[in-house]
Amino acid sequence: MHKTLIVSALAVVLFASSASAATFVLSPARIDTSSGQEFSLYVSVNPQGTKDYTSKVVLEYPASLLEVKSFSFGNSWMALAQPGYDLIDNTAGKLIKTAGYPKGFSNTVVFGTVTFKAKKIGTAYVKVGANSLIYNSSNKNVFSGLPTAVVGISAAQINPALPGAPAEEGIGTTEPSANVASDTNAIESAPAGKASASMLDTIVSFGKQNIYFSALIALAVISLIVYGVKKSKRKKIE
Numbered sequence: 001m002h003k004t005l006i007v008s009a010l011a012v013v014l015f016a017s018s019a020s021a022a023t024f025v026l027s028p029a030r031i032d033t034s035s036g037q038e039f040s041l042y043v044s045v046n047p048q049g050t051k052d053y054t055s056k057v058v059l060e061y062p063a064s065l066l067e068v069k070s071f072s073f074g075n076s077w078m079a080l081a082q083p084g085y086d087l088i089d090n091t092a093g094k095l096i097k098t099a100g101y102p103k104g105f106s107n108t109v110v111f112g113t114v115t116f117k118a119k120k121i122g123t124a125y126v127k128v129g130a131n132s133l134i135y136n137s138s139n140k141n142v143f144s145g146l147p148t149a150v151v152g153i154s155a156a157q158i159n160p161a162l163p164g165a166p167a168e169e170g171i172g173t174t175e176p177s178a179n180v181a182s183d184t185n186a187i188e189s190a191p192a193g194k195a196s197a198s199m200l201d202t203i204v205s206f207g208k209q210n211i212y213f214s215a216l217i218a219l220a221v222i223s224l225i226v227y228g229v230k231k232s233k234r235k236k237i238e
Contacts, residue, residue: 021048021050021142021143021144021145022045022046022047022048022050022052022134022136022142022143022144023045023046023048023134023143023144023145023147024043024044024045024046024055024057024111024128024132024134024143024145024147025043025044025045025046025108025147026041026042026043026126026128026147026148026149027041027042027044027149028041028042028149029147029148029149029150030149030150030152031149031150031151031152032151032152032154033118033151033152033153033154034118034153034154034155034156034157035118035119035120035121035153035154035155035156036117036118036119036156037117037118037156038069038115038116038117038118039115039116039118039151040113040114040115040116041113041114041116041126041149042110042112042113042114043057043059043110043111043112043113043114044108044109044110044111045105045108045109045111045134046108047105047106047107047108047134047136047142049106050106050136050142051104051105051106051136051137052101052104052105052106052134052135052136052137052142053100053101053102053104053105053135053136053137054098054099054100054101054133054134054135055098055099055101055111055132055133055134055135056085056096056097056098056131056132056133056134057095057096057097057098057111057112057128057132058094058095058096058128058129058130058131058132059094059095059096059114059126059127059128059129060093060094060126060127060128060129061093061094061095061116061124061125061126061127062093062122062124062125063090063091063092063093064119064120064122065118065119065120065122065123065124065151065153066093066116066117066118066119066124066126066151067090067116067117067119068088068090068095068114068115068116069115069116069117070114070115071088071095071097071112071113071114071115072112072113073097073099073111073112074109074110074111074112074113075110076101076102076103076109077099077100077101077111077112078099078100078101078102079097079098079099080098080099080100082098084096085097085098086098094129095114097111097112098133099111099112104137116151118151118153119153120153121153121154121155122153123150123151123152123153124150124151124153125148125149125150125151126148126149126150126151127146127147127148128145128146128147128148129146130146
């Protein structure tokens with residue numbers, strides 16, 4: 001009988017403890033990126049049955065692999081910017097952010113978004129530190145669990161220009177425009193026109209020269225005929 005009561009009491013205690021435990025959630029839990037790239041990690045608070053009002057998250061990460069670029073709180077959170085509650089230390093690899101939720105929350109809410117930059121190849125683990133806090137309506141810390149996100153960092157990808165890729169408009173183009181083509185045709189047709197005109201002038205000039213030459217021959221023949229007639233008449237007279 002006594003053993004049954006003890007077991008029941010322990011079960012109640014354990015159930016109460018688990019029901020009152022709140023935790024942070026990191027998403028996505030697995031991230032694949034490349035060196036030099038930035039990515040976002042979302043931090044949420046899951047009250048798991050409690051109504052909570054204040055949260056303090058401590059994130060630990062390898063400073064040799066990751067660098068925090070920025071942090072932004074989710075909606076309705078009121079940030080606490082005090083020493084020990086607000087920190088970004090990329091040398092030690094630690095981020096601390098604290099804020100209150102005035103009306104409290106009983107469902108999972110986004111606490112904030114962390115933007116990281118991957119520095120070099122490797123596997124980085126972003127962990128929620130044991131010094132994190134989640135306070136309920138009784139100002140009791142109900143934080144539990146140490147969630148972790150895994151970041152796989154590969155070598156930066158280089159995308160060389162594909163051979164035969166079309167050049168950008170106005171850069172490296174060699175095809176003449178329609179105006180240029182028409183201008184070229186005009187230039188090429190000009191010498192042909194000049195040659196035709198020159199040939200015509202030559203033909204006309206040659207024709208004129210033939211007329212003059214024929215006229216001279218005719219005059220010479222007529223002169224010879226006249227001279228012969230006169231000579232024959234003189235012989236008859238004599």
